[in-house]
Amino acid sequence: MSSLKIERDTFQTAVTQGAQKAADKHHGSKVAATAAAISEAASGNLPGTKGDHPISAVVGTALTGGRQNAGTKGYLAAYIKQLEDNPLRTKMLTAGTLAGAQELIASWLAKDRNKHGNYFTSRVPKMATYGALVSAPLGHCLIWALQKTFKDRTSLRSKILQILVSNLIIAPIQNSVYLVAMAIIAGARTFHQVRATVRVGFWKVMRVSWITSPLCLAFAQKFLPEHTWLPFFNLVSFVIGTYINTITKKKRLAALRKKHFGDGGRPTGGSTMGRPEDYPPLGPNPPY
Structure with a gap:
């Protein structure tokens, strides 16, 4: 019974550590992806942007469907166009x-x-x-x-x-x-x-x-x-x-x-x- 309990505790510890490492890796990848997106927008390589406002461009891209929809007419783009026109x-x-x-x-x-x-x-x-x-x-x-x-x-x-x-x-x-x-x-x-x-x-x-x-x-x-x-x-x-x-x-x-x-x-x-x-x-x- 004692050896079974030790094995079970060891298994639970390994699972917890593995989950934490996966979470840290996922968080790190999200931070890296965000930084890469801002850098891309700053250089003007994000479709539909000029590089003048990289952070707002990244946020707007995220709100309108992600990079695959960048440069297309999303909700935020439509609202900004209305602000410019009316x-x-x-x-x-x-x-x-x-x-x-x-x-x-x-x-x-x-x-x-x-x-x-x-x-x-x-x-x-x-x-x-x-x-x-x-x-x-x-x-x-x-x-x-x-x-x-x-x-x-x-x-x-x-x-x-x-x-x-x-x-x-x-x-x-x-x-x-x-x-x-x-x-x-x-x-x-x-x-x-x-x-x-x-x-x-x-x-x-x-x-x-x-x-x-x-x-x-x-x-x-x-x-x-x-x-x-x-x-x-x-x-x-x-x-x-x-x-x-x-x-x-x-x-x-x-x-x-x-x-x-x-x-x-x-x-x-x-x-x-x-x-x-x-x-x-x-x-x-x-x-x-």
């Missing part, structure tokens, strides 16, 4: 879709339903409208002005100056408009309420922008064509915004439960749980 329309559709999806996903993650029990609340189409009709045109104009100002200026000093202008001029404008729109969507109806929302949230939003914006802009300067900058920024904002929106919804729902149900979990005054829009105003400011 930049504003494509950006509006992109921003509207992402803004609506952000609100829907955040509602689902936070379990924030309307009074009918649905995650597709009235805020979803409002956010989509904001993204398409406000955020995208504003971003399109501001990014265009930024790119035009620094056109053909590729020195390190110019890139740093571009990042500073983006963070000190463009970001405050975009964040202020965003906070005004969010206040109105959430129920603000007076100038005082909108101003209070902007005053409370401005520096919090700016701190997030000052952390993420330089990194994103530096990445875009290095690896992305200029016409893809705004969709890239929208995608980053989508991820960050979904996280912040989810946390905000959870905090608001917890506060509403405490206010309308009390610490014991029972409704006070016949209230039923729902979104802030389902309750009467609690004070001079709307409950958003």
